[in-house]
Amino acid sequence: MDGCQLIGLLILCHLMATPALSINWIGLHRHWDSEFWNWTTLNSSSRQINNIKSTCWSAVRQKLLTKEQVKVCLQQPATMLSVWEAGQSSSQACRQAFAERRWNCSSIDFLPRKAPDLSHGTREQAWVYALTSAALTRAVARGCSSGILKQCACGSFPRHPPDGQFKWGGCGDDIKYAKQFAKSFTDASLKRHWKKPHVISAVNMHNNRVGRKVAEQSLQTQCKCHGVSGSCQIKTCWRSLPPIGEIASRMKMLYGLAVEVTPRRPNDMRRRSAVASGRLAQDLIYITKSPDFCRPDKQSGSLGTAGRMCNATHESSSGSCASLCCGRGYITVIREQVERCNCKYIWCCTVRCKTCRRQVEVHMCK
Ligand SMILES: *[C@@H]1O[C@H](CO)[C@@H](O)[C@H](O)[C@H]1NC(C)=O
Numbered sequence: 622m623d624g625c626q627l628i629g630l631l632i633l634c635h636l637m638a639t640p641a642l643s644i645n646w647i648g649l650h651r652h653w654d655s656e657f658w659n660w661t662t663l664n665s666s667s668r669q670i671n672n673i674k675s676t677c678w679s680a681v682r683q684k685l686l687t688k689e690q691v692k693v694c695l696q697q698p699a700t701m702l703s704v705w706e707a708g709q710s711s712s713q714a715c716r717q718a719f720a721e722r723r724w725n726c727s728s729i730d731f732l733p734r735k736a737p738d739l740s741h742g743t744r745e746q747a748w749v750y751a752l753t754s755a756a757l758t759r760a761v762a763r764g765c766s767s768g769i770l771k772q773c774a775c776g777s778f779p780r781h782p783p784d785g786q787f788k789w790g791g792c793g794d795d796i797k798y799a800k801q802f803a804k805s806f807t808d809a810s811l812k813r814h815w816k817k818p819h820v821i822s823a824v825n826m827h828n829n830r831v832g833r834k835v836a837e838q839s840l841q842t843q844c845k846c847h848g849v850s851g852s853c854q855i856k857t858c859w860r861s862l863p864p865i866g867e868i869a870s871r872m873k874m875l876y877g878l879a880v881e882v883t884p885r886r887p888n889d890m891r892r893r894s895a896v897a898s899g900r901l902a903q904d905l906i907y908i909t910k911s912p913d914f915c916r917p918d919k920q921s922g923s924l925g926t927a928g929r930m931c932n933a934t935h936e937s938s939s940g941s942c943a944s945l946c947c948g949r950g951y952i953t954v955i956r957e958q959v960e961r962c963n964c965k966y967i968w969c970c971t972v973r974c975k976t977c978r979r980q981v982e983v984h985m986c987k
């Protein structure tokens with residue numbers, strides 16, 4: 622801080638003292654107005670250019686973008702549409718995939734505020750970095766094939782000839798460009814830490830790469846029929862990425878199989894090859910054991926499970942009260958559920974329903 626006081630640029634120093642995490646961009650969708658930040662406005666007049674610039678810089682002040690990432694925002698603003706979308710979709714997919722677990726990914730929505738469970742190099746962090754990298758790869762590939770992004774286009778056709786009665790055609794996803802973009806966007810600010818060896822940065826970069834790879838491995842062949850009345854005389858096919866939910870469920874297996882690595886000396890992880898060698902290349906890796914997430918703990922970012930709704934009827938399900946409540950037991954409350962019922966169609970053209978009230982038992986962890 623001495624240097625900071627000398628210079629007197631307090632704001633700048635503050636920015637440098639606690640730099641944005643390289644995944645804070647996930648939070649863009651909660652801070653950027655979709656009305657402003659959309660294709661129509663981005664594409665329009667030069668009057669908007671200044672607006673875009675100031676929006677980019679305000680994202681840096683809010684710690685949503687790192688100083689490397691803001692370059693993309695300034696130079697290729699349209700790409701931020703894909704980044705925006707990737708943040709939204711990965712946050713949703715993450716919460717969905719872990720809805721019934723003790724750690725349920727809710728901290729992803731705290732970003733850019735501090736999320737300790739996403740900064741110490743845990744298994745959860747590995748999963749979030751990989752998932753968001755995959756989502757970014759997907760969103761950019763989609764931006765390319767839909768024509769929104771001008772710096773890329775359709776993907777090239779696979780080299781192998783199609784098996785079966787079809788031709789490669791249409792517009793496939795440009796996975797190659799998308800991976801390159803995702804890599805530079807997510808890793809640029811991590812590389813900054815190379816100078817003083819930073820194990821967690823190396824781990825994050827590794828997991829980012831695993832995420833991009835899983836996205837690539839999820840490419841699917843999609844086809845369209847042509848011919849008289851859908852006879853499918855000619856079929857053209859292309860390769861595109863599935864919805865993020867599908868990529869997430871592939872990746873969820875890797876969460877369970879994540880490998881703990883122990884750097885013997887800090888410098889060990891300096892070169893990526895040290896962690897990415899051999900078998901580990903396909904695995905998520907972590908360096909810090911996770912807490913059990915049963916009780917709140919500021920240090921580790923555990924929120925605890927008190928008050929979580931659980932499943933009292935199926936002991937073995939992942940959302941069971943037994944596992945979610947960590948043996949503390951649960952309380953049962955009766956809730957009134959209001960729903961529409963006994964609906965009748967009235968000619969013409971309305972549907973009239975009654976309102977039914979139903980008592981349901983809800984179980985919540987103590
Ligand atoms: C995009 O911006 C235009 C102009 O501000 C607005 O009319 C439109 O509804 C916006 N679209 C979305 C999807 O937000």
Ligand SMILES: *[C@@H]1O[C@H](CO)[C@@H](O)[C@H](O)[C@H]1NC(C)=O
Pocket residue numbers: 660661664
């Ligand atoms: C965006 O701008 C390009 C030319 O600058 C134009 O060809 C295209 O139609 C515009 N798209 C929209 C959605 O306004």
Ligand SMILES: *[C@@H]1O[C@H](CO)[C@@H](O)[C@H](O)[C@H]1NC(C)=O
Pocket residue numbers: 720723725726727924925926927929
């Ligand atoms: C996720 O877990 C946190 C902490 O246990 C809880 O506050 C939150 O309501 C949960 N979110 C959902 C959607 O269940």
Ligand SMILES: *[C@@H]1O[C@H](CO)[C@@H](O)[C@H](O)[C@H]1NC(C)=O
Pocket residue numbers: 932933934935938
């Ligand atoms: C409890 O789990 C079972 C099996 O997964 C499921 O069929 C049931 O709907 C769940 N009950 C509640 C209240 O979520």
